[in-house]
Amino acid sequence: MISAIRATKFAALIVAAVAMLSSSATSSFAQTGAVRLHIVKAGFIIGLGGGSGVLHFNGHNYRLNVGGIGIGTIGVAGADLVGTAYHLRHAGDIVGTYGAASASGAFVGGAKVVRLQNEKGVVLELHGAQAGFEVTLGLGGMTIAFQ
Numbered sequence: 001m002i003s004a005i006r007a008t009k010f011a012a013l014i015v016a017a018v019a020m021l022s023s024s025a026t027s028s029f030a031q032t033g034a035v036r037l038h039i040v041k042a043g044f045i046i047g048l049g050g051g052s053g054v055l056h057f058n059g060h061n062y063r064l065n066v067g068g069i070g071i072g073t074i075g076v077a078g079a080d081l082v083g084t085a086y087h088l089r090h091a092g093d094i095v096g097t098y099g100a101a102s103a104s105g106a107f108v109g110g111a112k113v114v115r116l117q118n119e120k121g122v123v124l125e126l127h128g129a130q131a132g133f134e135v136t137l138g139l140g141g142m143t144i145a146f147q
Contacts, residue, residue: 029089030086030087030088030089031057031058031088031089032084032085032086032088033055033056033057033058033084033085033088033091033094034055034056034057034082034083034084034085035053035054035055035056035064035081035082035083035084035085035094035124035126036053036054036056036080036081036082037051037052037053037064037066037079037080037081037082037126038051038052038053038078038079038080038081039051039066039068039078039079039081039142040076040077040078041068041076041077041078041079042075042076042077043074043075044074047074048068049066049067049068049142050065050066050067050068051065051066052064052065052066052147053066053144055085055091055094057085057088057091057094058091060091062091062094062146063146063147064094064144064145064146064147065144065145065146065147066142066143066144067142067143067145068141068142068143075132076132077130077131077132078130078131078132079128079129079130079131080128080129081114081126081127081128082126082127082128083124083125083126083127083128084124084125085122085123085124086122086123086124086125087120087121087122087123088122092146093118093120093121093122094118094122094144095144095145095146096118096119096120096122096143096144097118097119097141097142097143098116098117098118098124098141098142098143098144099116099117099141100114100115100116100117100141113126113127114126114127116141116142118144
């Protein structure tokens with residue numbers, strides 16, 4: 001009788017341990033990828049932008065289309081941005097609409113740093129050079145899709 005109780009407790013302990021290990025394995029599955037984007041933006045009050053890029057994830061390159069809009073934009077500028085995409089479970093997670101509140105400016109050339117997040121929780125941290133004239137005060141964002 002005592003060995004049956006011990007066996008039941010031991011089995012319950014094994015089941016609990018397996019459940020804890022399987023849940024922690026799925027939460028740490030997210031990975032990072034390298035991102036390179038070329039974006040051109042123009043506008044007066046409302047700015048429109050677009051471009052292309054590449055996501056390098058798990059040994060594969062995925063071509064990207066970038067579209068965007070910004071409120072409070074004045075000027076014309078282009079930017080070549082590189083950085084990291086965080087919290088990717090698979091390459092398709094990068095697709096979506098990204099938004100961030102920002103206040104930035106660049107004249108002729110200057111550094112650009114941006115941190116954006118989409119509805120799937122993917123965070124893009126991008127930096128790079130910007131050429132042209134642009135002043136943005138307000139909400140900006142972009143949409144990324146596969147080509």
